[in-house]
Amino acid sequence: xxxxxxxxxxxxxxxxxxxxxxxxxxxxxxxxxxxxxxxxxxxxxxxxxxxxxxxxxxxxxxxxxxxxxxxxxxxxxxxxxxxxxxxxxxxxxxxxxxxxxxxxxxxxxxxxxxxxxxxxxxxxxxxxxxxxxxxxxxxxxxxxxxxxxxxxxxxxxxxxxxxxxxxxxx
Numbered sequence: 001x002x003x004x005x006x007x008x009x010x011x012x013x014x015x016x017x018x019x020x021x022x023x024x025x026x027x028x029x030x031x032x033x034x035x036x037x038x039x040x041x042x043x044x045x046x047x048x049x050x051x052x053x054x055x056x057x058x059x060x061x062x063x064x065x066x067x068x069x070x071x072x073x074x075x076x077x078x079x080x081x082x083x084x085x086x087x088x089x090x091x092x093x094x095x096x097x098x099x100x101x102x103x104x105x106x107x108x109x110x111x112x113x114x115x116x117x118x119x120x121x122x123x124x125x126x127x128x129x130x131x132x133x134x135x136x137x138x139x140x141x142x143x144x145x146x147x148x149x150x151x152x153x154x155x156x157x158x159x160x161x162x163x164x165x166x167x168x169x170x
Contacts, residue, residue, distance in 0.1 A: 044068055044075050048086050048100070048136070053120060055093030060121065062088035062098060067121045078121040083112065087138035087147060094120040097127070097162065099135030099147065111151065114138075114162040127162040 045064025052059055059070040060078070062085035068075035086100035096117040102108040109131030115124045133156070135147035145158045147165075154170035 045084075049088035049138075051088050051090040053090050053094065053096075055120070060088065060090065060096070062086065062100070066103075067096070067098065069121075079123070081121070081124070086150075087135040089138040089140050089145070091140045094118060096121050097138055097140065097145065098124070099133065099138060101134065114145070114147070114158075116162070128158065129162075129165060133165070 043065065044061065047061055047063055049062035050059060051062075053069075061068045061070065061075060063075070064084055065077070066080075066082045067078045067085050067088070069078055070076075081103060082105075083098075083103045084101035085098050087098060089097050091097060094117070097114060098117075099112050099114055101110055102112060111131055111134040112126075113129030113131060113133045114127040114135065115130075116127045117124050132151070133147070133149045134151050135156075136150045137148040139146045143159060143161050145162050147156050147158075148154075149156050152167065152170065155168040156165045157168055158165045
């Protein structure tokens with residue numbers, strides 16, 4: 001299973017990348033613009049990250065149009081959140097951390113900072129740096145979280161689960 005999991009993740013990313021490119025929404029998948037109310041519901045846009053939920057073995061995909069899980073080889077949007085999910089790491093059963101850009105129909109800061117879900121992506125709560133960071137890559141090892149912040153162009157580190165951060169290499 002340990003050898004098969006990376007293969008499944010790579011296959012899912014490749015499959016979604018190819019489907020995202022075959023029928024792109026004209027103003028998102030090709031230009032990289034964040035989703036707007038007019039483009040909501042047009043698929044995944046493009047893929048930013050892939051990870052595996054250890055709770056049930058489901059593959060999750062961070063996309064230009066929200067978080068999706070893979071069911072029967074097809075992406076299915078989790079809840080109805082359409083935030084531009086740039087960074088994704090799954091740190092435990094149903095415990096997801098993401099970053100990116102807010103859902104365009106919600107009055108929230110443009111940059112999510114770090115947000116978390118304890119229910120497999122159905123609901124989200126802010127953890128740290130709301131409005132101040134846009135992590136395009138996230139990784140975690142225990143309570144330590146690493147992220148590449150596109151705003152500061154720096155690798156950042158949090159040793160307390162994402163509440164306080166220190167800047168590293170830029």
